[in-house]
Amino acid sequence: MTVLLLVLAVCATLLAGVVLAALLDRALPELAGTLSRQRIETEAPDRMNRDLAPAFYLALAAVGLSVVPFAPGLALIDSPVGVVIWGTCEALTIIVVFLHGWSPNAPFPLIGAYRYAAIGLPVMLPSMFVLIAAALPAESLSLVAIVDSQREVWNVLRQPLGLPLFLVVALTLTLRGPMDFADAADIAGGTSAEDSGAGRALWQVARLAMLVSVSAVAATVFLGGPLGPVLPGPVWLWLKTAALMAVLVWLGNRVARTTPSRMLTILWVVLLPLSCADLVISGVVAL
Amino acid sequence: MTDLWVALLSLFAVWTGWRVFRVDSMVRASFSLMLSFIAVGAIGVLLSAPYIGVATVFMMAVEMMVMAIFMVMFMMNPAGLNPMVMVHQHRLSIGAGVVAALSLGAAVLFSRPPEDAVRAEADVVAELGHELLGPSMLIFETAGVTLLATMVGAVILSSRQGRFGAADEGSRPPGLSDGGAPAGRQPEGGGGHHHHHHHGGHG
Numbered sequence: 001m002t003v004l005l006l007v008l009a010v011c012a013t014l015l016a017g018v019v020l021a022a023l024l025d026r027a028l029p030e031l032a033g034t035l036s037r038q039r040i041e042t043e044a045p046d047r048m049n050r051d052l053a054p055a056f057y058l059a060l061a062a063v064g065l066s067v068v069p070f071a072p073g074l075a076l077i078d079s080p081v082g083v084v085i086w087g088t089c090e091a092l093t094i095i096v097v098f099l100h101g102w103s104p105n106a107p108f109p110l111i112g113a114y115r116y117a118a119i120g121l122p123v124m125l126p127s128m129f130v131l132i133a134a135a136l137p138a139e140s141l142s143l144v145a146i147v148d149s150q151r152e153v154w155n156v157l158r159q160p161l162g163l164p165l166f167l168v169v170a171l172t173l174t175l176r177g178p179m180d181f182a183d184a185a186d187i188a189g190g191t192s193a194e195d196s197g198a199g200r201a202l203w204q205v206a207r208l209a210m211l212v213s214v215s216a217v218a219a220t221v222f223l224g225g226p227l228g229p230v231l232p233g234p235v236w237l238w239l240k241t242a243a244l245m246a247v248l249v250w251l252g253n254r255v256a257r258t259t260p261s262r263m264l265t266i267l268w269v270v271l272l273p274l275s276c277a278d279l280v281i282s283g284v285v286a287l
Numbered sequence: 288m289t290d291l292w293v294a295l296l297s298l299f300a301v302w303t304g305w306r307v308f309r310v311d312s313m314v315r316a317s318f319s320l321m322l323s324f325i326a327v328g329a330i331g332v333l334l335s336a337p338y339i340g341v342a343t344v345f346m347m348a349v350e351m352m353v354m355a356i357f358m359v360m361f362m363m364n365p366a367g368l369n370p371m372v373m374v375h376q377h378r379l380s381i382g383a384g385v386v387a388a389l390s391l392g393a394a395v396l397f398s399r400p401p402e403d404a405v406r407a408e409a410d411v412v413a414e415l416g417h418e419l420l421g422p423s424m425l426i427f428e429t430a431g432v433t434l435l436a437t438m439v440g441a442v443i444l445s446s447r448q449g450r451f452g453a454a455d456e457g458s459r460p461p462g463l464s465d466g467g468a469p470a471g472r473q474p475e476g477g478g479g480h481h482h483h484h485h486h487g488g489h490g
Contacts, residue, residue, distance in 0.1 A: 046315075079337060079341075080337055080338075080410070080411075080412045081337045081338050081341050081342075081412060084338065084341045084342055084345060085341055087345050088341055088344045088345040088348065091345050091348035091349050091352075092344075092348045094348070094349075094352055095318065095321070095348055095351070095352055098352065098355075099314075099318065102314055114356070117352055117356060118356075120352075121349065121352060121353065124349060140412075141338070141412060
């Protein structure tokens with residue numbers, strides 16, 4: 001019974017979250033318009049990967065959301081290694097985006113795919129450091145335990161570097177703003193330059209779904225997830241997730257994108273040492 | 288039920304492993320291998336090793352992405368889009384394959400797997416951590432530092448910038464025939480003395 005409710009909660013959260021994200025992005029009319037459009041074929045595409053990439057992206061968002069506890073001690077996938085499962089979803093997202101750009105056999109998607117792989121791989125390192133740092137006070141890799149460890153004080157206060165660094169990861173995973181090296185306008189839409197019709201709509205929906213999942217994970221790891229006074233746990237999680245989604249959409253719209261080579265330098269020379277510092281500070285505090 | 292899943296996942300792992308050699312692109316081969324490893328990781332989760340299982344999938348996802356990029360670079364196969372054959376040195380590889388299959392099969396048949404089931408209340412992740420940072424610490428730390436040194440060395444060796452100038456300065460591509468003129472485009476002015484290199488923006 002609980003499992004059924006949790007499955008429903010995950011599906012409802014994804015669905016409502018995608019609608020909210022589309023509203024925040026003002027993308028609803030465009031989405032509806034794409035759905036009815038005819039599909040354009042490229043020359044000799046890898047059909048299997050082209051068709052599967054949006055579905056896998058959506059599936060990764062769903063798996064990522066199902067490790068999130070909706071109430072203290074209550075997650076659909078209550079695994080002792082919940083954080084590692086989420087990390088796996090992050091790593092597989094890079095591959096899905098790469099395959100989405102590689103499969104149409106066309107120049108712009110291909111440039112987007114390789115650019116994204118070059119940026120996405122170094123982003124994995126800060127992501128792992130801040131997630132491990134968040135696991136330190138909980139002495140567990142389980143997201144349920146990480147929520148429990150924030151009863152006194154949220155991780156966002158205990159580890160001030162964690163959330164900002166994780167927001168960079170979130171922007172990368174959702175192909176947004178300063179970290180959108182896959183689907184950016186400067187390469188005519190990148191990996192989705194040749195997308196059209198239902199496939200394009202599904203890819204955009206999957207991007208929005210990933211925004212919901214990554215915000216929910218950030219809310220869980222840094223903002224105490226379902227913890228909060230008066231209101232029930234799920235409502236707190238939804239409120240925090242929605243707030244982080246709005247922050248991510250705002251950041252995506254406000255922060256400019258730099259060149260990939262300069263972004264690589266920023267990632268390796270600035271963000272990676274910062275995330276190391278985050279891990280060291282969190283370790284010392286947790287002792 | 289677990290037995291059935293392990294059998295199905297093993298079959299999937301073998302099939303995707305076989306696909307690695309049958310597909311016609313390094314990108315497809317890399318990600319077929321990744322699917323094979325994902326199946327192996329799922330078997331690890333079923334065998335009560337959740338950390339090792341999930342971490343296998345995580346590591347392989349990152350590694351296969353890196354491998355796809357490097358293979359495409361080394362194979363001189365533009366972007367991994369041109370069809371190419373994944374096997375070479377047929378006789379040697381058949382021999383090596385048969386020997387490896389026989390010896391691994393013998394190892395499986397003649398070794399005794401542990402028979403004591405994992406206790407239901409065992410905290411396997413914590414126990415693994417204590418093992419890694421306890422009795423096995425020397426092995427894992429040695430392996431870790433060796434890998435790190437290898438990576439740093441590989442980056443230094445492949446870097447164009449160096450203490451004595453650019454790594455490719457004065458290098459000549461080999462000729463198309465024995466002792467022939469260097470292949471590729473010649474620098475303008477026949478490679479004169481006042482050749483200005485423009486060192487690109489590597490950060």
